Amino acid sequence: MNPNPVTIVMIEDDAGHARLIEKNVRRAGVCNEIKHFADGTSALAHLQAADVRAAGPVLILLDLNLPDMSGVDILAKLKADEKMRRSPVIVLTTTDDKTEIQRCYDLGANVYITKPVDYENFANAIRQLGLFLSVMQVPETE
Amino acid sequence: MAAQHSLAESASVGLLGRRGQWPLIIGFLVLMAVGIATVWLVITSRAQNQWVAHTFEVQTRTTSLLNALQQAETAQRGYLLVGGDIYARTYRSGRDATLRNLAEIRKLTTDNAEQQRRIDAVEPIVAARLADLEQIMTFAESDRLIDAVARVRSNEGKRLMDDVRRRLGAILRVEARLLDQRSTRARNSAYALLGVTLVGLSLIVLIAFLAYRSLRRYTQAIVAASDELKVLNTDLEGRVAERTADLTAANEEIQRYAYIVSHDLRAPLVNIMGFTSELKAVRSDIAAFRQAAIEKAPELDTKESRILIEEDLAEAIGFISTSTAKMDRLINAILKISREGGRVLTPERVDMTALAENAAQAIHHQAGDATITVEPLPSLVSDRLALEQIFGNLIENAVKYLDASRPGEIVVSGIERGGVSEYAVADNGRGIAPGDHERVFDLFRRSGTQDRPGEGIGLAHVRALVRRLGGTITVTSEFGVGSTFTVTLPKTLLSEGGRG
Numbered sequence: 001m002n003p004n005p006v007t008i009v010m011i012e013d014d015a016g017h018a019r020l021i022e023k024n025v026r027r028a029g030v031c032n033e034i035k036h037f038a039d040g041t042s043a044l045a046h047l048q049a050a051d052v053r054a055a056g057p058v059l060i061l062l063d064l065n066l067p068d069m070s071g072v073d074i075l076a077k078l079k080a081d082e083k084m085r086r087s088p089v090i091v092l093t094t095t096d097d098k099t100e101i102q103r104c105y106d107l108g109a110n111v112y113i114t115k116p117v118d119y120e121n122f123a124n125a126i127r128q129l130g131l132f133l134s135v136m137q138v139p140e141t142e
Numbered sequence: 143m144a145a146q147h148s149l150a151e152s153a154s155v156g157l158l159g160r161r162g163q164w165p166l167i168i169g170f171l172v173l174m175a176v177g178i179a180t181v182w183l184v185i186t187s188r189a190q191n192q193w194v195a196h197t198f199e200v201q202t203r204t205t206s207l208l209n210a211l212q213q214a215e216t217a218q219r220g221y222l223l224v225g226g227d228i229y230a231r232t233y234r235s236g237r238d239a240t241l242r243n244l245a246e247i248r249k250l251t252t253d254n255a256e257q258q259r260r261i262d263a264v265e266p267i268v269a270a271r272l273a274d275l276e277q278i279m280t281f282a283e284s285d286r287l288i289d290a291v292a293r294v295r296s297n298e299g300k301r302l303m304d305d306v307r308r309r310l311g312a313i314l315r316v317e318a319r320l321l322d323q324r325s326t327r328a329r330n331s332a333y334a335l336l337g338v339t340l341v342g343l344s345l346i347v348l349i350a351f352l353a354y355r356s357l358r359r360y361t362q363a364i365v366a367a368s369d370e371l372k373v374l375n376t377d378l379e380g381r382v383a384e385r386t387a388d389l390t391a392a393n394e395e396i397q398r399y400a401y402i403v404s405h406d407l408r409a410p411l412v413n414i415m416g417f418t419s420e421l422k423a424v425r426s427d428i429a430a431f432r433q434a435a436i437e438k439a440p441e442l443d444t445k446e447s448r449i450l451i452e453e454d455l456a457e458a459i460g461f462i463s464t465s466t467a468k469m470d471r472l473i474n475a476i477l478k479i480s481r482e483g484g485r486v487l488t489p490e491r492v493d494m495t496a497l498a499e500n501a502a503q504a505i506h507h508q509a510g511d512a513t514i515t516v517e518p519l520p521s522l523v524s525d526r527l528a529l530e531q532i533f534g535n536l537i538e539n540a541v542k543y544l545d546a547s548r549p550g551e552i553v554v555s556g557i558e559r560g561g562v563s564e565y566a567v568a569d570n571g572r573g574i575a576p577g578d579h580e581r582v583f584d585l586f587r588r589s590g591t592q593d594r595p596g597e598g599i600g601l602a603h604v605r606a607l608v609r610r611l612g613g614t615i616t617v618t619s620e621f622g623v624g625s626t627f628t629v630t631l632p633k634t635l636l637s638e639g640g641r642g
Contacts, residue, residue: 016413023420065405094408097481115412 008034010061011043011074012092017115021061021092028128032059040069044077047084057087062109064093064100072103079108166356169349176342183335190328196250197321200257201314203247208310210239211271215303218275222282222290233279237272244268247313254320257313264309271302393483400480404473411466411473418462425455468597472586475599479585479606487525487610489635494519494529494565498554501534509541512550519556520563524635528607533567535600536627540569542594545622562613563633568626574619582617611635 008025012018018036025034037043046052047060060078064071071091078084088110095101096114104112113125214236221229244265251257274293281290293299429451436443495518502514514537522529537552544550548570556565574582578589585602608615612632619625 014409014413016417017409020413020416020420065409094405094412115408 005032007055007058008032008061009043009047009058010034010036011040011066011071012036012061012063013038013066014063017063017092040066040071040074044074047078048081053083057084060087060089062089062091064091064095064104072100072107075104075107075109166349166352169345169352173342173345173349176338176345179338180335180342183331183338187328187331187335190324190331193324194321194328197317197324200247200250201317201321203243203250204310204314204317207240207243207247207268208307210236210243211268211303211306212236214240214272214275215299218279218282219294221279222287222294225282230279230283233275237275240268240272254316257316260309260313260316264306264313267302267305267309271299271306274299274302397480397483400476401484404477404480407473408470411470414462415466415470418459418466421455422459422463425451425459428455471597475585475597475603478599479603482528482603482606483610485527487528487635489523490526492522492524492526492529494521494556494563497526497529498533498537498565501530501537502552502554504534505538505541508538509550509552512541512544512552514541514552515554517553517555519554519565520558520633522563522631522633522635524611524631528611532604532607532611532629533565535604536567536629539600539627540567540571540625542596543590543625544569544571558633559630561633562630565629565631566626567629568624570624573621573623573625574617575621579617579619583615 008030010018010021012021015038018038022034022036035046037046047058052058062071062074066074071093075089075091078087078089085108089108090111090113091104091109092113092115094115101112214233217229217232217236221233244261248258248261248265251261278290278293278299281287281293432447432451495516498516498519502516505514533554537554540552541550550570552567552569554565554567556563558564572590574589581587582589583601583605584598586598587602588596588598605615608629608631612635614630616628616630617625618628
């Protein structure tokens with residue numbers, strides 16, 4: 001198993017969505033620490049703090065529709081950061097617009113998941129995400 | 143506002159210009175009257191001058207008559223004195239001239255009864271004098287000089303001559319008086335002619351001036367109006383461009399709005415669905431727990447708790463699930479249509495017959511024993527994807543709403559009509575009630591027995607697409623007999639860039 005458990009940073013303004021994501025991630029057997037931020041500003045402040053940067057890559061679950069800024073902007077900032085760019089980003093949003101998906105991948109998003117309203121599919125997606133997380137090798141920092 | 147005002151102004155300028163032509167028309171009428179008067183005066187004047195000349199002629203003839211008679215008398219005396227042919231000839235020419243002049247005078251004065259009477263009176267005297275002279279000449283020629291001289295001595299000739307002189311003098315006096323009158327009249331006519339001509343001349347100058355001024359004003363008005371029109375035209379183009387931009391902006395706004403609304407509606411829906419699922423799982427857990435509890439303590443089993451957990455809770459959760467699922471489909475429909483509006487159309491040549499046949503082929507498995515006939519269709523230059531969706535939807539609808547009591551027949555036909563092509567998808571299905579002909583095109587609205595799956599999106603989507611392609615869609619239908627959907631599309635779709 002991963003000797004250095006990765007922290008999951010979830011940036012999601014909808015408390016319900018956050019709870020559903022967390023529940024399903026846990027249900028999938030992933031027990032990494034999940035830090036939840038409801039807006040982009042506080043999330044960025046956390047991610048850009050010196051100790052977090054020193055601790056190495058984190059896994060970011062990013063919602064695109066945030067009250068204070070667009071998730072795409074956060075993605076662009078993260079991928080511009082020398083250290084943070086190694087953190088895998090999973091975009092989780094209601095938008096299934098092709099151009100937006102393309103844009104996220106262009107900016108360096110690793111996975112793009114549309115939140116389906118059909119709960120079974122949603123739960124499956126999250127569980128698969130959990131499996132993905134459990135086998136994912138986050139690159140070690142030097 | 144300003145442009146409209148000036149437009150009204152230029153219209154009134156035109157009216158004023160037309161009213162300004164009236165003096166000109168009156169001027170031309172006056173000029174015409176002057177012309178007629180001039181012609182009349184010229185004719186009158188000419189006649190009067192002829193009368194004057196006529197009077198002169200009468201006078202000349204009268205004088206000539208007297209002279210000729212005197213010539214005859216003088217020559218006759220010369221002959222008496224010296225004889226010789228020369229006097230005889232002179233006498234005869236004088237006598238002939240006398241008669242000629244007399245006849246001439248009579249002819250000239252036929253218009254004047256008074257003068258005719260005078261001529262009547264003088265004629266026998268002249269004749270008598272001529273007869274007297276002739277008698278004397280006859281005596282002289284036959285060497286009877288004594289008889290001739292006796293005749294002269296009788297003084298009969300002198301008496302006749304005096305009488306003739308007196309009478310011719312009277313005729314001359316009358317003619318002189320007439321000449322006076324006629325000259326005056328002729329002079330007056332000449333003056334009148336001169337006056338009228340001068341008036342006409344000045345009128346011509348005046349009218350020429352008025353015409354020039356009126357023409358100038360009119361031309362200026364036309365030039366001003368044309369300038370204004372040019373400005374208005376430019377303005378209009380600008381305004382059309384402005385409105386088009388406004389419309390495009392409004393359209394984009396609506397699409398963005400639909401997009402945002404549907405997204406924001408989806409977010410809470412994810413929660414409702416998600417937590418309903420959680421509730422469902424919890425209910426199962428509770429049911430299992432209850433079952434376990436009852437097995438251990440059967441006295442806990444009540445009918446009430448069973449109904450609450452097994453029926454009421456399950457029913458409530460079921461309704462929430464189906465409702466949210468439906469809501470999700472509706473939101474997706476709005477999203478789909480709003481996205482369709484934002485898609486850039488790419489016109490290309492489309493073989494409509496092949497397109498319709500493909501659409502029919504795709505639906506074939508649903509059609510059962512129904513026949514779908516695609517007649518040769520006119521091709522189009524338009525957006526292929528939109529056309530596929532339009533005809534796919536229409537054919538699918540036709541198949542979907544066939545009447546089970548008779549074998550389905552669906553015919554796709556098309557004709558060219560001017561700059562447009564008209565396509566018809568006709569079926570012998572269940573038809574649409576007259577009141578629903580417009581309603582079927584509305585979003586989420588359906589008609590007839592609701593025994594087929596669907597959200598009432600297809601035709602709304604089709605109409606939105608047809609409108610985007612610059613066309614129209616109509617339906618003619620009889621309930622229980624069949625429906626015909628007619629799509630009219632421009633033969634060539636202008637590309638998006640070409641519109642702006």
